Amino acid sequence: MIPLALVTGFLGSGKTTFLKQLARRYRGRKIVYLVNEFSAKDVDGALLAGETPDVVSIAGGSIFCRCLVTEFIARLRELPARFGTSATPVEAVVVEASGIANPAVAGQMLREAQLDRQYELTSVVAILDPGSFGKLLRTLPNIRAQIEAASHILINKTDAYPAALIGQTEAAVCEINSAVTPVRTSYGAADVELFGARFAGVQGGELASCSDPNFASFSVLLDRDLDLDRFRAALEAVKEDIYRIKGFVATAGQRFHLDYSASGLRVEETAEQRPSELVFILRAPLTAATRRFLHNVRTGC
Numbered sequence: 001m002i003p004l005a006l007v008t009g010f011l012g013s014g015k016t017t018f019l020k021q022l023a024r025r026y027r028g029r030k031i032v033y034l035v036n037e038f039s040a041k042d043v044d045g046a047l048l049a050g051e052t053p054d055v056v057s058i059a060g061g062s063i064f065c066r067c068l069v070t071e072f073i074a075r076l077r078e079l080p081a082r083f084g085t086s087a088t089p090v091e092a093v094v095v096e097a098s099g100i101a102n103p104a105v106a107g108q109m110l111r112e113a114q115l116d117r118q119y120e121l122t123s124v125v126a127i128l129d130p131g132s133f134g135k136l137l138r139t140l141p142n143i144r145a146q147i148e149a150a151s152h153i154l155i156n157k158t159d160a161y162p163a164a165l166i167g168q169t170e171a172a173v174c175e176i177n178s179a180v181t182p183v184r185t186s187y188g189a190a191d192v193e194l195f196g197a198r199f200a201g202v203q204g205g206e207l208a209s210c211s212d213p214n215f216a217s218f219s220v221l222l223d224r225d226l227d228l229d230r231f232r233a234a235l236e237a238v239k240e241d242i243y244r245i246k247g248f249v250a251t252a253g254q255r256f257h258l259d260y261s262a263s264g265l266r267v268e269e270t271a272e273q274r275p276s277e278l279v280f281i282l283r284a285p286l287t288a289a290t291r292r293f294l295h296n297v298r299t300g301c
Helices: 015-025 044-048 069-083 103-112 130-139 141-148 163-176 228-241 288-299
Strands: 002-009 031-037 055-059 092-096 119-128 152-155 215-221 242-251 254-261 264-269 277-283
Touching (some): 002 015, 015 044, 015 092, 015 119, 031 069, 055 069, 119 141, 130 141, 130 163, 152 163, 215 288, 228 242, 228 264, 228 277, 228 288, 277 288
Parallel strands (some): 002 092, 002 119, 031 092, 119 152
Antiparallel strands (some): 242 254, 242 277, 254 264
């Protein structure tokens, strides 16, 4: 049986950073990472591929929704033969679910697809961003479901928030799942055991529909440099309607990886030579101000 760990957390909580930490820790071992992007464009998988070649991406929704679950099952079936050999078999699989996933359906899905003969679910990790957690807990039921289903709960980005907010987040988490002690972490650096004994987890749940009315996703190709100062100013005016922005941009002859979430905007120089393109995940329906913002980014205004 191949151990399988599931990593959940809302958009921008730090799932990909956590996976990059895992890839460094397990370097030299045959661990396969399956990355699920809610948006149609694969950004996180490309970033993780800089740490390990054993990466598979599924983009365009949640692997626990009706439109992608068939592809997810097919990918799981092919992983051992695709990445392993008789001499170096696949040791474990880590699945990064999209930020809106309900992990309660994972065990049921493995059984119904008879993948429980091949894989053993050993852990479910829920990663939280204190900056967005309180609001999300009130508005998105799957955030609570992710905590309820978890064997490990990471309160991430503790370097970015005051101690009082982190304490409030910790207390709220413990009310939902008192069986798991939350771990405080920064940049996803947490020493947790993912591949131990079978984890029963929370059973039940239903596959999500293919479209979620709470979210809208857009991809914008940029044919010119991005003025970061003007971008920051425009973003500030509509940030309450934007869950996540990520991608690659050019500015003054340099390449940057851009990432926006509840904890703020991060822009880091990168050697990645990918097209200048940004993926936006927004609150739906779009407001007039958000539409203007997208139009101005697209046209360079």
